[in-house]
Structures are given as C-alpha cells and as structure tokens.
Amino acid sequence: MRKIGKTVIFDKPPKIIGHAGVAGKKEGEGPLAKDFDMIFEDTTMGQQSYELAESAMLHDAIIRSLSNAGVAPSSVDFVLSGDLLNQCMGSAFALKDLEIPSIGLFGACSTMALSLSTGAMLVNGGASCVVCATSSHFCSSERQFRFPLEYGGQRPPTAQWTVTGAGSSVVSNEGRGTEIKAVQIGTITDLGITDANNMGAAMAPAAARTISSFLNDTGSSPEDYNLILTGDLGYTGSQLLYELLEKEHNIKLKGFHKDCGTLIFDLKKQDVNSGGSGCGCSASVLCSHILKQMDKGILKKVLFVATGALMSPTSSKQGNSIPGIAHAVLLER
Amino acid sequence: MRKIGKTVIFDKPPKIIGHAGVAGKKEGEGPLAKDFDMIFEDTTMGQQSYELAESAMLHDAIIRSLSNAGVAPSSVDFVLSGDLLNQCMGSAFALKDLEIPSIGLFGACSTMALSLSTGAMLVNGGASCVVCATSSHFCSSERQFRFPLEYGGQRPPTAQWTVTGAGSSVVSNEGRGTEIKAVQIGTITDLGITDANNMGAAMAPAAARTISSFLNDTGSSPEDYNLILTGDLGYTGSQLLYELLEKEHNIKLKGFHKDCGTLIFDLKKQDVNSGGSGCGCSASVLCSHILKQMDKGILKKVLFVATGALMSPTSSKQGNSIPGIAHAVLLER
Known part of the structure; x- marks a missing residue:
C-alpha cells in the first residue's frame, strides 16, 4: 500500500x-x-x-x-x-x-x-x-x-x-470484478450530538471530514465520480452533509451524492421518517444494487463512504455525546 | 505475508x-x-x-x-x-x-x-x-x-x-524492539458451554485449537518456546487446556505455559477465584511484564495466545452457548 x-x-x-x-x-x-x-x-x-x-x-x-x-x-x-x-x-x-x-x-x-x-x-x-x-x-x-x-x-x-x-x-487479488482502488480509514469525530434519535446529525460531520480529506488527498472533486454514496445519513444527515461540505470545505456535493438510507426505502410511502440505518443498510445496498450496477457497467467510479454513530445506550444514558466515524472505499470497474 | x-x-x-x-x-x-x-x-x-x-x-x-x-x-x-x-x-x-x-x-x-x-x-x-x-x-x-x-x-x-x-x-517496520515473527487469526470454536461463570471452559477449546494448529504449521513443539502465554484462561481453563492438548493432540504443555489470568493476581491471597480475565488482563500483562522481560533478554521466544469468550448477556439469557476464539502472536527478541 x-x-x-x-x-x-x-x-x-x-x-x-x-x-x-x-x-x-x-x-x-x-x-x-x-x-x-x-x-x-x-x-x-x-x-x-x-x-x-x-x-x-x-x-x-x-x-x-x-x-x-x-x-x-x-x-x-x-x-x-x-x-x-x-x-x-x-x-x-x-x-x-x-x-x-x-x-x-x-x-x-x-x-x-x-x-x-x-x-x-x-x-x-x-x-x-x-x-x-x-x-x-x-x-x-x-x-x-x-x-x-x-x-x-x-x-x-x-x-x-x-x-x-x-x-x-x-x-x-485473483479473478474478475469491481476494483478497490483506494481506501481511507476514518477518524472519530464528535461535535457533541446527544440525541439518539438523530443519528444523521451525529454522523454527518464524520462523513464531511472523510469525504473532504479523500477528495483533497486524491486531488479530485465530486464531478469525477459517477456517485458518492454515503452509508446511512438518511434525509436529515444528507442535508447536513451538503451544508458542512459547502460551508467548511467549499465542496458542492448535491447532484453527485446518494445515501443508502434514502435509496432503500420510499420515504414518502414507507413511514420510515428520515430513512434507513443500521450496518445492514449500506451493506445490503452496496452488495446488491450498487455492485450489480457496477458489474453491468452502469456505474464506473463510486466512492462508498459508510458512516457509523458510535452510540452505546449506556453512554447515552450517562449523557455523553455520540462520536461518529466514516470510512471510504473507492470502487472502480 | x-x-x-x-x-x-x-x-x-x-x-x-x-x-x-x-x-x-x-x-x-x-x-x-x-x-x-x-x-x-x-x-x-x-x-x-x-x-x-x-x-x-x-x-x-x-x-x-x-x-x-x-x-x-x-x-x-x-x-x-x-x-x-x-x-x-x-x-x-x-x-x-x-x-x-x-x-x-x-x-x-x-x-x-x-x-x-x-x-x-x-x-x-x-x-x-x-x-x-x-x-x-x-x-x-x-x-x-x-x-x-x-x-x-x-x-x-x-x-x-x-x-x-x-x-x-x-x-x-522501523526501529528496535521485539519482533512479531508470525501470527494466527483464530477460528470460532464452540463446544456448548453456557455457564457465564466458567469462561475458562468456554475458551480452552479455542486455545487448544489455535496452539495445536500453530505448532503444527510451524513444525515446533512447546519446548521450542521460552513461554507459551495464554490470555486469561485462569486456573480452571488452564487445567482444561492441558487436558485437551494432551488427549486430542498429544501435546504436553505443562511446564512451558503460563496464563496472564493466574500471573496478574495472587490466587491464594487476593480472593479472585480462578484468576483474572477481561481484555485488560492479557493486555496489561503482555505490554508491561512480558515485553519488559523480552527487552531485557530474559525471554527470547514467546507464543502469546489471547483467548476470548464471545459472550453476550442477551445471548446467554436466551440460553445460547458461549463461542470462544484464540489468536496467536509469535514474539521473538
């Protein structure tokens, strides 16, 4: 490496x-x-x-x-x-x-x-x-x-x-398939969110940090990707991500971004409020929908950024904040 | 690798x-x-x-x-x-x-x-x-x-x-210190132990599996090491480990083995029953006592095998068994 x-x-x-x-x-x-x-x-x-x-x-x-x-x-x-x-x-x-x-x-x-x-x-x-x-x-x-x-x-x-x-x-290393060209292990980021019903807000700062750092390290911008796919920020977290990236890093993400949490459900019809979450959200969306589109050549370059709220009920009950983390994987076909 | x-x-x-x-x-x-x-x-x-x-x-x-x-x-x-x-x-x-x-x-x-x-x-x-x-x-x-x-x-x-x-x-990769010559990632092993007060028994089969597999892969036997150090089997788990290795793999471990759980406390005076446990047990013993002895040249070749009982209180309350795992690290100075 x-x-x-x-x-x-x-x-x-x-x-x-x-x-x-x-x-x-x-x-x-x-x-x-x-x-x-x-x-x-x-x-x-x-x-x-x-x-x-x-x-x-x-x-x-x-x-x-x-x-x-x-x-x-x-x-x-x-x-x-x-x-x-x-x-x-x-x-x-x-x-x-x-x-x-x-x-x-x-x-x-x-x-x-x-x-x-x-x-x-x-x-x-x-x-x-x-x-x-x-x-x-x-x-x-x-x-x-x-x-x-x-x-x-x-x-x-x-x-x-x-x-x-x-x-x-x-x-x-052997065989055919979508290539993992680069990865970035995330750094824990904590802006002090304590609301266990607002995971998007707890994770958006970590996503903004990892995405801006990845784009900076690789000298690329959102339009260089078919898709920048976050894990499960949901609707609320995605809006916060756009705001954070634009205000703090001068990066315009909207139009190049989708979120697994808003892709997996129909937010209007399925009564899921801000969208899907959980480890299985980005895992099931990436490993079926996205990788199938890459296999077919519909998507050629995807930056996958799954986000995690490092929330423990014990910690939340003790009044602590919810630290967030986001790891990035560059996929190319 | x-x-x-x-x-x-x-x-x-x-x-x-x-x-x-x-x-x-x-x-x-x-x-x-x-x-x-x-x-x-x-x-x-x-x-x-x-x-x-x-x-x-x-x-x-x-x-x-x-x-x-x-x-x-x-x-x-x-x-x-x-x-x-x-x-x-x-x-x-x-x-x-x-x-x-x-x-x-x-x-x-x-x-x-x-x-x-x-x-x-x-x-x-x-x-x-x-x-x-x-x-x-x-x-x-x-x-x-x-x-x-x-x-x-x-x-x-x-x-x-x-x-x-x-x-x-x-x-x-740079600098001076004890070398990590080889490692083995363990395989989850479950012989059906359900007693949350007998972690040693839940972990001993995994330790026996990893130790026998490591010795077999490297063509070595216990006398080739200054010490084979398990994580925290405690007194009970250590006795079970000797028995399992001797009966199932014809390996005589006693005399070449110590356990972090029995090293860290005085079992007779400190009222800790079978010994110490927890992630901090093998971590604090290895990273102070053992690695200091290696730095001084008192120990030259140590096989460190930390054991884990993959126990969840939820799972235990549901009557499930406690799967065990043991990973090995060969340390040489």
Whole structure:
C-alpha cells in the first residue's frame, strides 16, 4: 500500500469477485426489491430470537457471496465482520459454523466500509481471499438501542428505521470484478450530538471530514465520480452533509451524492421518517444494487463512504455525546 | 505475508517499538506490581462513570506507549482497539481526542492478540506505524455482564475477576524492539458451554485449537518456546487446556505455559477465584511484564495466545452457548 495523506492507494487493486445483499420484508417492498439477492418474507428466519435471526441472515449473505465468487469457505483466509448487537453476537453466531479464521470488527453502521477497507489492505498485503460482511435487524436493534418493540413509541422526523438486511463481499487479488482502488480509514469525530434519535446529525460531520480529506488527498472533486454514496445519513444527515461540505470545505456535493438510507426505502410511502440505518443498510445496498450496477457497467467510479454513530445506550444514558466515524472505499470497474 | 496452513509468517517481521501496561489498585497489589508502567490507586480516574474511567485508562496506556516509542499520534497510520463494553464505548471515548484513523475491533478478551495480529499484517503490508490496544475495568464489566456491583453476589470457584487495566503496543517496520515473527487469526470454536461463570471452559477449546494448529504449521513443539502465554484462561481453563492438548493432540504443555489470568493476581491471597480475565488482563500483562522481560533478554521466544469468550448477556439469557476464539502472536527478541 501507498499512502497520500490519510488515503491508502493500491497500485495493484484488490477485486470484489463475489457479492450478495439480502433483506427483510419491508426492504423487499421498497425501491430496490428487484436487486436484492434474497428477500426474506419471514424475518424471524425460523429462529427462536431476533438476534439469531440476524445471524441466520448474515450467514445466508456470506454463503451467497462465496457461491457467486465460486470460492469455498475453506479457501478463505479471513472473514471480517461485526454488527450492532452487544458483543457483536450477530456475527459470532453467523460465523461459528463456517470454520473461517475471524477478525471481529466494530464500526457500528460504518462496518461495511471498515471491513472492505481493512480486508482490501490485508489482500494487498498478501492474503489471497477475504470475506467482508455485516448485518442488522430492525427487531434486535430497536429493542437494544431504543424501546421494546411492543411499546410502539412515537418517532421524531429525524429518526431512522434500522434495516433488516445483510451484505457480504468476497475480496481477492485473483479473478474478475469491481476494483478497490483506494481506501481511507476514518477518524472519530464528535461535535457533541446527544440525541439518539438523530443519528444523521451525529454522523454527518464524520462523513464531511472523510469525504473532504479523500477528495483533497486524491486531488479530485465530486464531478469525477459517477456517485458518492454515503452509508446511512438518511434525509436529515444528507442535508447536513451538503451544508458542512459547502460551508467548511467549499465542496458542492448535491447532484453527485446518494445515501443508502434514502435509496432503500420510499420515504414518502414507507413511514420510515428520515430513512434507513443500521450496518445492514449500506451493506445490503452496496452488495446488491450498487455492485450489480457496477458489474453491468452502469456505474464506473463510486466512492462508498459508510458512516457509523458510535452510540452505546449506556453512554447515552450517562449523557455523553455520540462520536461518529466514516470510512471510504473507492470502487472502480 | 506468507501463509503455512493457518499461520501467517513475516519474512520481514514488524517490531514492537514501544509498549505500556497500566493497571488498577487491586492489580497493583499483586505479583506484577513492579512491572506496570502506572498503577492507578483511584480507579474512577476522576471520571463520572466507570465506563469513562476505563476510557481514561486506555487513553493513558496509548499515550505512554507512544511516548516510549518516541512517536507522535500524528505519525500513526491506524489505531486498532476494542473492548468488552457494549458498542466498544471504552475505545470510542479513549480514542476520540487522539485524531488517529481508527479500526474498531471486537474480540472480547482476545483483543490484544487480535489487534497485534491484524496490526502486524497491516504493517507488513506497508503501513508505517500502528497502535494496538485494549482495556477492561472490573466495575464497568461486572455490572454489564453479571450483577450490579452493590449486590455482592457469591462467585463460584470457576469465576474469574475482570482486570482493571489497559495495554498498548506501537508496531512499526522501523526501529528496535521485539519482533512479531508470525501470527494466527483464530477460528470460532464452540463446544456448548453456557455457564457465564466458567469462561475458562468456554475458551480452552479455542486455545487448544489455535496452539495445536500453530505448532503444527510451524513444525515446533512447546519446548521450542521460552513461554507459551495464554490470555486469561485462569486456573480452571488452564487445567482444561492441558487436558485437551494432551488427549486430542498429544501435546504436553505443562511446564512451558503460563496464563496472564493466574500471573496478574495472587490466587491464594487476593480472593479472585480462578484468576483474572477481561481484555485488560492479557493486555496489561503482555505490554508491561512480558515485553519488559523480552527487552531485557530474559525471554527470547514467546507464543502469546489471547483467548476470548464471545459472550453476550442477551445471548446467554436466551440460553445460547458461549463461542470462544484464540489468536496467536509469535514474539521473538
């Protein structure tokens, strides 16, 4: 790897040789329905808890991505995965029967970009094949982070809807696929947001920092990309991102940007307030909709910036702020 | 990197150019007192919560390790850190003022070996300098995983005492220090243990798997090492490890092995039942006591195998088993 500023450039870019994004019923009723590799009508996945259902969904996405890549689990050097659940139990139970050496990650909703960035650096450093994956589930997340599902609490307009879904990508030096040309590991950014119902505001400053730093390091501007795709800022966070980039960095992002949280749902019809969120949001959108468009040549150059709100309910109850982070992955076909 | 079986061999080994292990009051009354870089008599660290106290301790260990290495935070490519707290809030709040790109990890008590393994692979792949760190705090862990502190519940003989401590190592291609010659990322192993008060039994099978696999891949046996050091199996887990290795792999470990959980406390005098545990256990012992002995040439070849019980209270309450994992790092001076 070669570094310019905080951006890691790959002269021999690792490739995404297989990918799969799966989703739940509500996501399957949204605008991206036709692109998901699988839509699960029964989001309990036949399991006894929502947490195990999330694991089953992640396991399914990993197996599909390996199958699409034509790679056996035994040929994988490492799987890099994490999730939102306490002690990342979603990943632990998804991975335990795969018998692949496991690097556990925690990046909250930024996990898909964190796993792709770290995985790409490991492949560039000599690993032959890694799996990068993550998941989230509306029912396991909501009851852990906010209120019991049965309570049915009212949600403010800035609130986002945790996506039930998972995504997985197989990254290798060999084979054909979208190239990972550069990555940037994000720096934790905290402007003091304390509202657990306004994740977009907590994450937008981190996204602005990573995007401006990446554009600066690579001497590029938004019009050089087919798409700059953020993880799950939602509608509110996206507006804040435009404002921050324009005021603080003189970068006009609008017109070149989409957000996975606003792509995955129909915000007007599906009652999801500011849009989708959760690790599974950017993971399922990237690993199905976006990478399929890249495979078809519809998109050629995408800067994927997944954002994470490093929110702990314990910390929020103690009155602390919510630090944000955003990692960037430059994808080219 | 070059792989033999599941073991990654570094032909140009990354070096630990700075390290620091810090600990709390009880740990400072134990056998390793003279080796810790700092002992905090007040384990609240002047903070308003035990969680923020853990962050302050981790922050302190990172700064000390950077200072020992003579490296400024701005020269660090990545910091790799994680902890036991929900959503790794210990690390998030420790790192947020350091302004270093952050790779969040989750490996439970195996985190020190996970961060060193992943960090060493990144340095071998071209990063110039990374920080590998982790922490735990008795008060933040016990109330999250088991009972409120005030309850004072009785502890069975197999229970371990979560260490209040943190450790940090600075890894680089340049400079002088203990070399990381090889690493092995562990595979999740689950023999069905469900008792949250018997972490040693949940982790011993993973330790046996990683140790036997590492010895097999490298064609070595226990007598080739000055020390095979496990993370925090404690007394109970260590006995199980000897039994598993002897019965299933015909490897006699006793005599060549120590465990950080039994080193850090005086098991007879300090009322800690089976010994110490927590990410901070192996981190503080390795980054102070062990690496200082290596710097002095007392130990020349150490196989460090930190073990993690991937236990979530949610999962345990749902009756699920506790998967284990163990990562290995070969250290040579």
